[in-house]
Amino acid sequence: MNADKLLDAKGLACPMPIVKTKKSMNDMETGQVLEIHATDKGAQADLAAWSRSGGHELVQSTEENGIFKFWIKKG
Amino acid sequence: MPVKEMTAKEVAKKVINKDELFILDVRNESDFSDWKIEGENIEILNIPYFDLLEGVEEVMDTIPTNKEVLVVCAKEGSSIFVAEMLSDAGLSVFYLKGGMKAWSEHLEPVKIGDLTNGGEIYQFVRLGKGCLSYMVVSDGEAAVIDSTRKPEIYLDFAGELGVKITHVFDTHLHADHISGGRQIAESTNATYWLPPKDAEEVTFEYSPLEGGNVVTIGNTDINIHALYSPGHTIGSTSFVIDEKYLLSGDILFIDSIGRPDLAGLAEDWVGDLRETLYSRYKELSDELIVLPAHFMIIEELNEDGSVAKPLGTLFAENHGLNFEDEAEFRQMVTGNLPPQPNSYQEIRETNMGKITPDEDKQREMEIGPNRCAVR
Numbered sequence: 001m002n003a004d005k006l007l008d009a010k011g012l013a014c015p016m017p018i019v020k021t022k023k024s025m026n027d028m029e030t031g032q033v034l035e036i037h038a039t040d041k042g043a044q045a046d047l048a049a050w051s052r053s054g055g056h057e058l059v060q061s062t063e064e065n066g067i068f069k070f071w072i073k074k075g
Numbered sequence: 076m077p078v079k080e081m082t083a084k085e086v087a088k089k090v091i092n093k094d095e096l097f098i099l100d101v102r103n104e105s106d107f108s109d110w111k112i113e114g115e116n117i118e119i120l121n122i123p124y125f126d127l128l129e130g131v132e133e134v135m136d137t138i139p140t141n142k143e144v145l146v147v148c149a150k151e152g153s154s155i156f157v158a159e160m161l162s163d164a165g166l167s168v169f170y171l172k173g174g175m176k177a178w179s180e181h182l183e184p185v186k187i188g189d190l191t192n193g194g195e196i197y198q199f200v201r202l203g204k205g206c207l208s209y210m211v212v213s214d215g216e217a218a219v220i221d222s223t224r225k226p227e228i229y230l231d232f233a234g235e236l237g238v239k240i241t242h243v244f245d246t247h248l249h250a251d252h253i254s255g256g257r258q259i260a261e262s263t264n265a266t267y268w269l270p271p272k273d274a275e276e277v278t279f280e281y282s283p284l285e286g287g288n289v290v291t292i293g294n295t296d297i298n299i300h301a302l303y304s305p306g307h308t309i310g311s312t313s314f315v316i317d318e319k320y321l322l323s324g325d326i327l328f329i330d331s332i333g334r335p336d337l338a339g340l341a342e343d344w345v346g347d348l349r350e351t352l353y354s355r356y357k358e359l360s361d362e363l364i365v366l367p368a369h370f371m372i373i374e375e376l377n378e379d380g381s382v383a384k385p386l387g388t389l390f391a392e393n394h395g396l397n398f399e400d401e402a403e404f405r406q407m408v409t410g411n412l413p414p415q416p417n418s419y420q421e422i423r424e425t426n427m428g429k430i431t432p433d434e435d436k437q438r439e440m441e442i443g444p445n446r447c448a449v450r
Contacts, residue, residue, distance in 0.1 A: 015153040018125045041439070042149050049103040050125040 001060055001071050003035035004028065010039045010067065017043040018050055021072070025056070028074050033059065036070040044068055078158040081145055081169040083181035087202050090114035090373065091183070091380035095142045099134075099168075101127065101157050102148050102175070110443045112147065112178060112203070113373045124153040131160045138166060150174040178203035179442055182228050184210075185381045187366065190317045192294035198366060198381050199228070205370050205445045206252050207382055211316055214293025218242040219265075220314070220322060221368045222255040224437060229259055240265045242290055246324030246368060247311040248273035250337040250423050251416040251445040253437055257281075257428070270303075273310030273338070278428035284312055304355055306348030307333035307447070321363040321386060326351055328367045329375040329384050331448035332395035334412055337419055341409040349404055352396055361387030369447050394450065408449050417443040 007024045009017040017038045024034055036047070044061065047070050051058040055075035062069045089096050095116045100107050101124035111119060122134055138144055138161070146161070146168055148154040154170040161168045171178065182199040189195055194213030201207070201223055209220040210229060217238040219229050222245075233240050240263040243256045247270060257279060260267035268290070271283040286303050289296055295317050302313040307325040311333070314322040325333040332352060335344035363386045370382045377383065390396050398404035416422070418440040424430045425437065432440065 013152045014148065014150060015124050015128075015156045019128060019156075022125075022128055045103050045105065046123070046125060049105070049123060053123070053126060 001035075002033065003071060004032040005034050007034060007036045009043070010037050012038065013040050014042045014046065018046055021047065021050070022054075025054075025072070025074055030074050033071050033073050036072065038068045038070070039066060041068070043070075047072070077167075078155065078162045079167075079169045080172045082172050083177040083203070084183070086112065086145070086171065086178065087181055087183045087200075087380075090117070090202055091376070097139050097142050097144045098147055099138065099144065099157070099161075100147045101153050106149065106175075110175075112175075115373065124148060124157050127157055127160065131157070131164055135161075135164055135166075140166070144168045145171055147171045147178075148174050150176055175203070175442065176438060180223075180225060180438070182208070182223065183380060184232060185379060187320070187364070187381055187383060190295050191319075194293055194295050196316065196320060196366075197232070198383070199223070200376075200380055200382065204252065204441065204443075207366070207368050207370065209322060209366065211292050211295060212236055212238050213295040215239060216241045216293040218244065218290070218292045219256070219259055220244045221246055221249070221324065222259055224253040224255050224441065226255040226258040226262060229255070230262065239263065242266050242268065242292060244268045244284065244314070245426075246270075246313065246322065247308040248277075248338065248423060248426055249325075250419040251369075251447050252441050253422055254426050270308075270310030270312045272305075273308050274427075276427050276429065302355070304351040306335055306344055306351045308338045309344065309347070311351075315359070315363065319362075319364060320366055321359065322366050322368075324368045325447045327356065327365060327389065327393070327396075328369055328371065328448050329365070329382060329389065330393060331371055331450040332393070332408075334447060334449045335408060336412055337415060337447070338423065341412060345405050345408050348408065349401060353404075356386065357390075359386060361385060361390070365389055369445050371445070371448050371450070411449045413446050413449070416446045417441075 057073040059071045093115045098119040100121045107121040146154040146158040151174040158168045158170040187196045197210045199208045211218045217240045243260040267281045268284040269281045304313045335341045
């Protein structure tokens with residue numbers, strides 16, 4: 001899926017993947033999509049919950065070889 | 076104000092001593108509602124760390140200043156992050172070292188009593204998961220029963236007492252936690268006993284624990300014969316130790332009874348469960364001290380942190396032992412089943428030796444409550 005911006009958060013532990021996601025989101029326009037790559041398993045549930053509470057939409061998420069990918073549309 | 080660390084052991088002491096503590100749990104809401112630190116005088120508030128990224132001003136009013144404050148998360152990173160913000164705002168706070176993972180794994184050894192011919196029995200209370208395991212020590216030898224995943228705790232404890240582990244038992248094939256039994260037996264050359272009916276699919280060598288077996292630890296007889304006690308699993312076996320203690324495994328708990336559906340179908344085993352609890356256990360002495368493999372709620376802990384009660388008291392007070400009518404009992408057991416423990420199928424396969432997940436994966440599979448009972 002197409003993204004407007006890519007954030008590499010691989011190797012980062014909680015809370016950094018979300019801290020960085022939030023920072024990247026701040027520079028984006030509503031409706032744009034941020035693609036995030038992370039290796040911290042905790043990021044899965046936390047990014048989903050954070051998106052909900054922040055009014056963003058977690059459009060898609062995948063897991064492959066220990067790398068989690070997320071696509072979040074800014075709300 | 077500096078951020079200080081608090082260990083799982085220190086938190087365990089507070090739970091047992093019923094000390095006051097305020098916990099700010101910064102995990103996401105679903106992890107929090109699944110499982111959290113509980114204690115009689117523990118006040119707990121859940122605000123996910125990702126709702127605090129902008130700052131902690133909004134929550135400052137809700138955090139008390141008259142008691143110790145502990146920030147908790149899954150591993151510890153986010154709790155340090157939040158604790159530092161609270162500290163910058165002028166509060167004195169702790170974070171939980173190793174997070175809920177450390178809490179899940181911490182064991183607190185409690186001495187239950189002395190044995191007749193010398194020797195002692197210890198209960199290892201895993202507060203974070205409600206698992207109970209045991210060590211029987213007599214005359215330089217030790218037996219470990221229903222061990223949790225990490226063998227070091229038992230090996231170190233035996234080392235401190237100067238005893239050699241010669242026998243390792245599991246009362247049944249566990250579905251809620253990974254047994255450390257095989258590893259302990261391998262590293263000490265001890266005999267590993269399993270009930271054969273639960274062990275039909277295991278991939279390693281073990282000694283079949285059957286009716287008639289009497290295993291001697293130093294001067295102490297562990298009598299297995301009378302107590303084949305199916306119902307939680309088809310092989311579940313209870314032990315009477317020193318004619319005084321009844322290790323009931325996952326069949327009978329202090330305030331609940333075992334669930335019959337984690338390895339099969341509730342309908343198939345509820346009859347065995349009834350037979351064990353209402354006939355086999357009825358024939359035993361009321362004075363036996365019941366030592367189960369789990370507790371579910373913190374109220375089941377005694378003053379000293381142990382989980383133990385006379386069988387006679389349980390027959391009088393445990394709701395699950397007081398259904399005259401068999402149909403009502405069946406309805407209570409099969410109609411009240413809680414959700415199954417997290418990853419319980421994978422845990423069973425790990426305990427059978429069929430799969431060998433890595434350390435991180437094993438730790439993750441075990442996170443969460445045990446859910447082995449029906450109430």
